[in-house]
Structure formats: structure tokens, C-alpha cells
Amino acid sequence: DIQLTQSPSFLSASVGDRVTITCRASQGFGSYLAWYQQKPGKAPNLLIYAASTLQSGVPSRFSGSGSGTEFTLTISSLQPEDFATYYCQQLNNYPITFGQGTRLEIK
Amino acid sequence: QVQLQESGPGLVKPSQTLSLTCTVSGGSISSGGYYWSWIRQYPEKGLEWIGHIYYNGNSYYNPSLKSRVTISIETSKIQFSLQLSSVTAADTAVYHCARYHYDSSGYYFDHWGQGTLVTVSS
Numbered sequence: 001d002i003q004l005t006q007s008p009s010f011l012s013a014s015v016g017d018r019v020t021i022t023c024r025a026s027q028g029f030g031s032y033l034a035w036y037q038q039k040p041g042k043a044p045n046l047l048i049y050a051a052s053t054l055q056s057g058v059p060s061r062f063s064g065s066g067s068g069t070e071f072t073l074t075i076s077s078l079q080p081e082d083f084a085t086y087y088c089q090q091l092n093n094y095p096i097t098f099g100q101g102t103r104l105e106i107k
Numbered sequence: 108q109v110q111l112q113e114s115g116p117g118l119v120k121p122s123q124t125l126s127l128t129c130t131v132s133g134g135s136i137s138s139g140g141y142y143w144s145w146i147r148q149y150p151e152k153g154l155e156w157i158g159h160i161y162y163n164g165n166s167y168y169n170p171s172l173k174s175r176v177t178i179s180i181e182t183s184k185i186q187f188s189l190q191l192s193s194v195t196a197a198d199t200a201v202y203h204c205a206r207y208h209y210d211s212s213g214y215y216f217d218h219w220g221q222g223t224l225v226t227v228s229s
Contacts, residue, residue, distance in 0.1 A: 044219060
């Protein structure tokens with residue numbers, strides 16, 4: 001199985017900050033990586049797929065990059081609605097796996 | 108807009124079989140390019156892909172659960188189902204159904220059900 005490790009696990013930031021979340025894989029693969037945002041009591045919401053493609057309707061302040069074993073999700077200017085938990089997911093190999101999550105909270 | 112809704116018992120006794128159904132609305136379950144999936148989420152985060160099924164019945168399961176999992180599909184009812192046998196307390200989780208987009212434009216889960224909490228307890 002491909003293990004995904006996100007860092008940090010917890011992040012405290014302010015509105016307007018630029019934040020980056022990293023997802024490292026236990027083995028390299030192409031770009032079949034997705035990022036999701038989840039708010040309490042809700043299902044995960046797709047933000048980015050194919051490592052860097054923005055899902056339709058997702059604000060452009062979200063961006064993704066990377067390949068191989070290291071991927072990043074960047075939020076260029078945090079908005080109040082962005083405080084949530086973020087997950088990476090690899091879809092290159094079965095079984096499909098997720099990172100452990102990064103909880104983003106207001107400072 | 109595609110919507111998915113899970114249904115089934117919220118409480119299952121240890122050693123019994125957990126059975127959930129996902130009803131899809133706003134789209135076809137019989138079209139190519141999508142797998143119909145089950146994912147569970149443990150308390151305090153932790154997402155685990157359980158498995159998924161294509162409209163023609165082809166399925167893939169997580170090896171960690173494969174011996175206990177069956178996913179089936181009823182295209183006429185626009186539903187797909189999960190059965191997980193011999194459950195223990197470790198199977199207590201929120202169970203989500205989701206649509207897995209799988210074609211040349213990308214692989215991703217683009218629509219999810221809200222999730223249903225299943226507790227395993229006597």
C-alpha cells in the first residue's frame with residue numbers, strides 16, 4: 001500500500017495568510033493525487049485532482065503541485081470559510097489511500 | 108446535480124453483517140466512466156477506502172477488508188450496496204458512498220453522500 005503522510009497535522013493561521021500543506025508518499029507515483037476539504041459533519045469536498053487541476057467551482061486561491069513522492073496544497077490568502085480539515089488521496093495504485101489529514105484552525 | 112444518500116441500520120451487533128444502501132439521484136448509475144464506491148471514516152478523522160463497483164459488476168476491494176466485503180449494484184433501482192460481515196467494534200465508523208470519476212480526464216471522488224454512522228455494539 002502507498003502510505004501518505006501529511007504535514008503539518010495541525011496548522012493555526014490567520015485570515016489572509018498563505019498556507020502550504022505537504023503530502024509525502026511512501027513510494028513514488030505519477031500525478032494521480034487529489035485534495036479534499038472537509039468541514040465538521042459534512043462529506044469531503046474535492047478541491048484538486050491530478051495533483052494540480054482545480055475542480056470546477058473551487059476558488060482560484062487553492063492550488064496544487066508536485067509529483068513523485070511530494071505534493072503540496074497551497075491556499076494563497078486564507079478566507080474564513082477555509083478553516084477545515086484537508087486530506088490528500090492517491091489514486092495511482094490499489095488500494096486507494098488517504099493522508100491522515102491536516103486540521104487548519106483560526107489563530 | 109448528482110446526489111448520493113446512504114441508508115441502513117445505525118446499530119449492528121458484533122459478529123453480524125453490516126448492510127448499507129446508497130441511492131443515486133440526478134444522474135445515471137449505468138454510464139461508463141464512474142465507479143460507485145464506499146469509504147468509511149473513523150472518529151477523529153481517518154478515511155479508509157472500502158471498495159467500489161462498476162455498472163457492469165466489476166469490483167475492487169481493499170485487501171484489508173476483502174474477505175468480509177461485498178459490494179453490489181442494482182442499476183434498475185439506481186442503487187448500490189455494501190455488506191460487511193463479521194463486524195467488530197473496530198468497524199464503528201461513518202460510512203460514505205461516493206462516485207469515483209475514472210477516465211482519461213482524471214481520477215477523483217467528485218460526489219459524496221453525507222455519510223451514515225454505524226455503531227457496532229451489543
